[in-house]
Amino acid sequence: MTDLTRLSASDLAKLISTGEVSAVEVATAHLDRIAAVDDRVHAFLHVDRAGALEAAAAVDRGEITGPLAGVPIAVKDVVTTKGVPTTAASKILEGWKPPYDATIVERLKKAGMPILGKTNMDEFAMGSSTEYSAYGPTNNPWDLGRIPGGSGGGSAAALAAYEAPLAIGTDTGGSIRQPGAVTGTVGAKPTYGGTSRYGLIAFSSSLDTPGPCARTVEDTALLHAVIAGHDPRDSTSIPQPVPDVVAAARLGATGDLTGVRLGIVKEFAGDGSEPGVTAAFQESLQKLVKLGAEVVEVSCPHFEYALPAYYLIAPSECSSNLARFDGVRYGLRAGDDGNRSLEEVMSLTREAGFGPEVKRRIIIGTYALSSGYYDAYYGQAQKVRTLITRDFQSAFEKVDVLVSPTTPFVAFPFGSRTSDPYQMYLADLFTIPTNLYGGPAISVPCGLSEGLPVGFQIMAPTLADDRMYRVAAALESAVGTFTPPAL
Template sequence: MSDLTKMTAVEIAGLVASGETSAVEVAQAHLDRIGAVDDRVHAFLHVDTEGALAAARAVDERRAAGEELGPLAGVPVAVKDVLTTKGVPTTVGSKILEGWRPPYDSTIVERLRDAGTVMLGKTNMDEFAMGSSTEYSAYGPTRNPWDTDRIPGGSGGGSAAALAAYEAPLSIGSDTGGSIRQPGAVTGTVGAKPTYGGTSRYGLVAFSSSLDTPGPCARTVLDAALLHQVIGGHDPRDSTSIPAPVPDVVAAARLGATGDLTGVKLGVVTEFTGEGAEPGVMAAFRDAAEALAKLGAEIVEVSCPHFKYALPAYYLIAPSECSSNLARFDGVRFGLRVGDDGNRSLEEVMSLTREAGFGPEVKRRIMLGTYALSSGYYDAYYGQAQKVRTLITRDFTSAFEQVDALISPTTPFVAFPIGSRTADPYQMYLADLFTIPTNLYGGPAISVPCGLSDGLPVGFQIMAPTMADDRMYRVAAALENAVGTLTPPAL
C-alpha cells in the first residue's frame, strides 16, 4: 500500500500545494489501491479512472501556473451513488436506474469539482438509501474492511468502507435515518450529518425529502470539517436550503484538537444508555465520556422521553415520503423499461418495470408508505407520526436549554455478520435506533470512533442544535485527540 493512501486529506493537500507530489500521483495511488482490494470490499459501483486522472492533471496545471489552490485541491474523494454526476453512471444501488448517466451534476458534486477535489467514482449503497447494511444493493453487498464477513453499515456502506480500506481519504454520504453515522461507527471512520438544509439536496435522488441530508465522511474529524466546509452553504436551487453561511466547522475542529473542553456541558441521553446496547458498546462509550470529562467537559444525564417513539415514527414518515418520491420511476422518462412491446398499456409497462426494477426492501417501504397515506388511515398513522416528530423536536429543544450537546453511542451494536438480519427487517431497523431522532429534529450529529468491542469499532455520537454544527466538531475533535484514530487490519 502506497504511503499516499495512508495520509489524511490535510497531508495530501499540503504535499500537492507545495509540489512535493503531484495530484496525478495521488490519484493513481488511490486508483491502484482500489484495483488491489476492491474485489474483496466492493465499495465502488463505478470507478471513473479517466475522469479522476483528468481532474488531477487540471490541479497540477493550476499549481504550475502559480494559482493558489484550495484546502482540498488534489485530494481524492468517493461519492455515494445517490448524487447525480454528469456523464457518470448514477444508479442509487437500483436496477431501475442501471446504466443511467445524468445530464447534470448535483450541487454537492459541482462544489467538489470547483474545490479541485478528484472524484474517484461512485460508491455502493442500499437501494435508494433504504437499508442499514448495504446488503440491499441490487449490485451485491459491500464488506467491512475490519472483517469482510461483516456489514459496513448502511445505507452508505460503500462510502465508509472506501475510507476504512484506504481506497479514498474522503467520501460523501447521505443521512436520512443514520446512513452516514452508522456506517462510520461500524467501520471506525468519521461520519457527519449536517443540519438539515445546511447542504444542498439538488441532484440528490430523493428517498425522504424532509429527512435526506448529504454530508462528509473521512478518517479524521478535521478532514470531515474541511469537506463539510466545501460542500455546505446556501443553494437557491434547493427550496429547503438554509440562506445562511456554514458555521466555522474547521476552526471548531482545530479548537477541539487542542484538548480543552472547559465550559462545555454534555448531556448523556438516558434513553440510549439502558437496555438495547451491547455491553462492549456501552463500555467503550462510558470510557470515552470519561475522557471528555478529563478534558474539562461537564457530563450530566438528560432525559428525552419521546426518543423511544422515534423508530416507529420514522418508519411511517420516511416510507410515506418515499412512496411519493419513487412514483417518478415509471419506465417512461428515464431508466429501465420492461414490457414495452407495443401490445401492452402504459399501466402494464409501468407495473412490469417497477416489479423488475425495485428490490424487496424498496417495495416494502413503498407499500408501507402508500398504506399510511391512504384514505381512512392518514390521521391514524402518518398524522400521528408527525405529532411524535413534534414531541421529539421539543425534547431536543428542552435538552439544549440544559446542555451544549447531547452524546450517546452511535449504534447499539458493532458490525454484524452479512446475512444475519436480512430475514428480520425489524432487527435490521434497530441499527438506526440512536441516529433517527436527530433526523426527525433536523439538527447536526457526528459519529467518531471511540474504541473497540470484540475487536470491532464502536462509534460515539455527538448531537448539536440546528445550525450549531461547529459545536459537534469541537467535541468530536477533542475526543479524537484523547482516544486516537482506529486502524483496521491489513487487507
C-alpha cells in the same frame, strides 16, 4: 517512499500545495489501491479513472486552488454526476448517466477534488447494511464477512480500506453515521438544509441530508466546509453562513473542553446495546470529563417513539418520491411488447426494477398515506416528530451537546438480520431522533469491541455544527484513530 493512500486529506493537501507530490500522483495511488483491493471490498459501483486523472492534472497545471485541491474523493451513488453512471444501487436506474451535476458535485469540482468514482449503497438509500444493493453487498474492511453499515456502506468502506481519503454520504436516518461507526471512520450529518439536496436522488425529502465522511475529524470538517452553504436551487436550503467547522475542529484537537456540558439521554439507557459498545462509550465519556467536560443527564421522553414515527414518515415520502420511476421517461422499461397497457408496463417495470426493501417501504408508505389512514398514521407520526423536536430544544437549554453510542452493536455478519426487518431497523435507534429534529450529529470512533469499531455520537442544536466538531476532535485527541487489519 510514503504510502500516499495512508495519509490524511489534510496532509495530502499540504503536500500537493507545496509541490512535494503532484495531484496526479495522489489520484493514481488511490486508483491503484482500488484496483488492488476492491474485488474483496466492493466499495465502488463505478470507477472514473479518466475523469479523476483529468481533474488532478488541472490542479497540477495551477488551474484550481483551494484547501482540498487535488485531494481525491468518492461519491455515494445516490448523488448525480454528469455523464457518469448514477444508479442509486438499483436495477431501475442501471446504466443511467445524468445530464447534470448535483450542487455538491459542482462544489467538489470547483474545489479541485478529483472524483474517483461512485460508491455502493443500499438501494435508494434504504437499509442499514448495504445488503440491499442490487449489485451485491459491500464488505467491511475490518472483517470481510461482516456488513459495513448502511445505507452508505460503500463510502465508509472505501475510507477504511484506504481506497479514498474522503467520501460523500447521505444521512436520512443514520446512513452516514452508522457506517462510520462500524468501519472505524468519521461521518457527519450536517444541519438539515445546511447542504444542498439538489441533484440528490430523493428518498425522504424532509430527512435526506448529504454530508462528509473521512478518517479524521479535521478532514471531515474540511470537506464539510467545501460542500455546505446556501443553494437557491434547493427550496429547503438555509440562507445563512456556514459555521466555521474547521476552526472548531482545530480548537477541539487541543483537548480542552472546559465548561462544555454533555447531555446523556436518560431514555437511551437500557436500550439493548451490546456490553462492549456500552463499555467503550462509557470509557470515552470519562476521557471527555478529564478534558474538562461536565456530564448532565437529560430526559427526552419522546425519543422512544422516534423509530416508529420515522418508519411512517420516511416510507410515506419514499412512496411519493419513487412514483417517478415508472418506465416512461428514463431508466428501466420492462414488459413493453406493444400489447400491454401503460399501467401494465409501469407495474412490470417497478416489479422488475425495485428490490425487496424498497418495495416494502413503498407499500408501507402508500398504506400510511391512503384515504382513511393518513391522519392515523402519517399525521400522527408528524405530531410525534414535533414532540421529539421539543425534547431536543428543551435538552439544549441545559447542555451544549447530547452524546450516545452511534449504534447499539458492532458490525454484524451478513444475513444475520435480513430475515427480520425490525432487527435491521434497530441499527438506527440512536441516530434517527436527530434526523426527525433536523440538527447536526457526528460519529467518531471511540474504541473496539470484539476487535470491531464502536462509534461515539455527538448531537448539537440546529446550525451549531461547529459545536459537535469541537467535541468530536477533543474525543479523537483522547482516543486516537483505529486502523483495520491489512487487506
